[in-house]
Amino acid sequence: MTELTSSAVPPLDADDHVAGEGPEAIVYADFGCPHCAAVWARIRGLPLRLCLRHFPMAAKHPRAPALHAAAEAAGLQGAFWEMADSLFAERGRVDDPHLWERVEHFGLDLERFNSDRPSERVAARVRRDFESGIRAGVSGTPTAFVAGRPVRDGFEDALARLASLASGPRGP
Amino acid sequence: MIELGETAPAFSLPDQDGNRVSLSDFAGRKLVIAFYPNDFSPVCTDQLSVYQEVLGEIESRNAALVGISVDSPYAHAAFRERLGLTMALLSDFHPKGEVTRAYGAWIESRGHGNRSLVLVDEDGIVAWSHASPTPVEIPGANLIFDALAR
Numbered sequence: 001m002t003e004l005t006s007s008a009v010p011p012l013d014a015d016d017h018v019a020g021e022g023p024e025a026i027v028y029a030d031f032g033c034p035h036c037a038a039v040w041a042r043i044r045g046l047p048l049r050l051c052l053r054h055f056p057m058a059a060k061h062p063r064a065p066a067l068h069a070a071a072e073a074a075g076l077q078g079a080f081w082e083m084a085d086s087l088f089a090e091r092g093r094v095d096d097p098h099l100w101e102r103v104e105h106f107g108l109d110l111e112r113f114n115s116d117r118p119s120e121r122v123a124a125r126v127r128r129d130f131e132s133g134i135r136a137g138v139s140g141t142p143t144a145f146v147a148g149r150p151v152r153d154g155f156e157d158a159l160a161r162l163a164s165l166a167s168g169p170r171g172p
Numbered sequence: 173m174i175e176l177g178e179t180a181p182a183f184s185l186p187d188q189d190g191n192r193v194s195l196s197d198f199a200g201r202k203l204v205i206a207f208y209p210n211d212f213s214p215v216c217t218d219q220l221s222v223y224q225e226v227l228g229e230i231e232s233r234n235a236a237l238v239g240i241s242v243d244s245p246y247a248h249a250a251f252r253e254r255l256g257l258t259m260a261l262l263s264d265f266h267p268k269g270e271v272t273r274a275y276g277a278w279i280e281s282r283g284h285g286n287r288s289l290v291l292v293d294e295d296g297i298v299a300w301s302h303a304s305p306t307p308v309e310i311p312g313a314n315l316i317f318d319a320l321a322r
Contacts (some may be wrong), residue, residue, distance in 0.1 A: 004313065005321050006314040044268050057221045058224075058256070059221035059256050134314055136312075136314070139311070139312045139313065140222070158275055
């Protein structure tokens with residue numbers, strides 16, 4: 001049995017996927033989720049230190065587990081963000097041939113990608129994030145945490161305000 | 173909501189296939205009842221989707237989970253198929269909301285149940301319950317595992 005009782009959202013660690021500089025925000029997202037893609041487009045360029053964690057909801061988005069595995073497999077070749085950004089940006093191109101096109105475009109080893117995708121290593125990495133989200137009370141995507149606390153409503157605006165705090169004019 | 177320590181009200185409701193499902197069917201196991209407002213609503217879709225993701229973990233703890241709403245068995249069947257749900261969805265359609273009222277989860281002004289969770293233990297006693305402050309707030313699955321771990 002997996003431990004799934006309540007626990008605070010884990011702080012960033014070396015295995016997390018983190019991009020950008022600025023105030024820290026942790027986002028649990030689903031690559032099959034259209035709302036996640038729309039939100040991601042708005043927050044990706046903000047001056048934030050964004051951590052993206054896997055939260056595939058297969059019931060709503062049957063393709064999600066495969067897409068999260070693809071991002072992790074690309075990550076094993078150093079291209080997590082290229083794949084993640086691309087999956088959010090081109091939601092209509094998520095079948096296997098589309099993934100293979102991306103792999104070639106990113107200059108990755110396709111054979112290795114295909115062997116890594118169904119691996120236990122990749123599955124465990126995705127599961128790690130999903131389970132931490134469950135324990136932190138994530139019940140839909142996207143869900144963001146700032147300073148360990150969930151940002152409930154309108155989190156795009158909340159993150160934009162957070163970013164503006166860091167990048168705005170400083171007082172004397 | 174129903175009080176902890178009370179005997180859980182008996183029920184016999186049709187599931188998504190029209191088969192009667194009774195509280196007594198779960199004797200000897202724990203039963204998590206998820207009262208929810210409506211099939212296909214956005215929030216209910218998120219809620220049951222995330223519970224589906226962890227259903228195996230719930231069942232591995234000698235527990236079952238069922239959903240109850242005022243929708244008809246036909247709507248339940250379509251909702252289950254749409255989301256690939258495997259838990260039973262029970263129809264509190266007629267008399268409308270009778271079981272939901274018995275568990276104290278009814279919202280009269282809305283004509284449907286509040287988003288609520290009830291854990292019935294192996295002996296048919298209410299061991300835990302949770303009512304969302306508003307129907308749009310989803311109780312995380314972590315709360316179910318907290319209750320099962322007590």
